Amino acid sequence: MREVLTANSLKLALNRRNLRMTPQRETILQVFQELPPGEHLSVEELHDWLEEQGKNISLSTVYRTVKLMVRIGVLRELELAEGHKHYELNYSGLKHHHHLVCLQCHQTIEFKDSSILKISQQQARDENVELLDCQLTLHAVCLEAVRQGWPLLLPRNWSCPRYGD
Amino acid sequence: MREVLTANSLKLALNRRNLRMTPQRETILQVFQELPPGEHLSVEELHDWLEEQGKNISLSTVYRTVKLMVRIGVLRELELAEGHKHYELNYSGLKHHHHLVCLQCHQTIEFKDSSILKISQQQARDENVELLDCQLTLHAVCLEAVRQGWPLLLPRNWSCPRYGD
DNA sequence: CTCCGTGCAAACCTTTTGCAAGGTC
């Protein structure tokens, strides 16, 4: 997995592939760099956020840019069972982490575990592939929701009492 | 995580929740039960397969059934970075496994690692939630693809030479 | 100056939903 890029090294990475640095790409990179740790954005959230900041970038460009950044390893695509894909910077080092998602209220908790990366790297070596990302995703519901009859006896918008702890 | 259900215990699980067993639900369960180990289906593949077998079930019903089976824990939803979600029976025991996906050719390899389940169970205990599923997904590309300039210098339909090993 | 990237609108595709008819408990 690669190191996180600065605007400048993103430019270099792009130019190496005959691609161009643009204000839009730099702006989007910056949004992710300034995102609080543990936050991740869907394309739509990213687009909305850009609009709020007065940086109007068309939705198609946001889609294209995010997809490109995933392909060159700058962003990590998260599938957190929320219907939308979410994106965050692809950290390879200490900040590498995994997610626990509540299927009832969609709150997500990050956690770290160094052995997962080791297991993944070993697996990648065994299979002779280059590892780009490894994500352990836990699907769970809080015990209170289970007691109340999850998954079918619970109102659609019931929120876990533990939310916000 | 729950044990795999037979048609009969699926009926019981449904009735317990005021839901009904139907021929469609039984047929779909059967397809998954007869699926070779390591195979998983998207909704569309499942629907096509049913049609080939002369068991016509409407696409909406397939969607509804699969979603229901995920909710009651019978199926496991896999996000293998292929655009479609894939489904397989949710095994909790020895057959529990994880996936390595090649982002270039989409071939997926299953692997097992008992420590992942332990890590996940511990994490669930720490967070006081009921664990429903844990999936470690590795995104990778084969070394040959990297050598040839993945991700941007490779034709869209380039196929890994290691495919089919 | 070449060719890549953007914005817009339309197209696409997967997934969901409203409703009437049929089936299960």
Place this chain on the structure above:
DNA sequence: GACCTTGCAAAAGGTTTGCACGGAG
């Protein structure tokens, strides 16, 4: 008999694409 489930068609997302214009290398 009550009410859950199905099938159909329409709607509703989210994501992609064609094209002309503007901008980066």
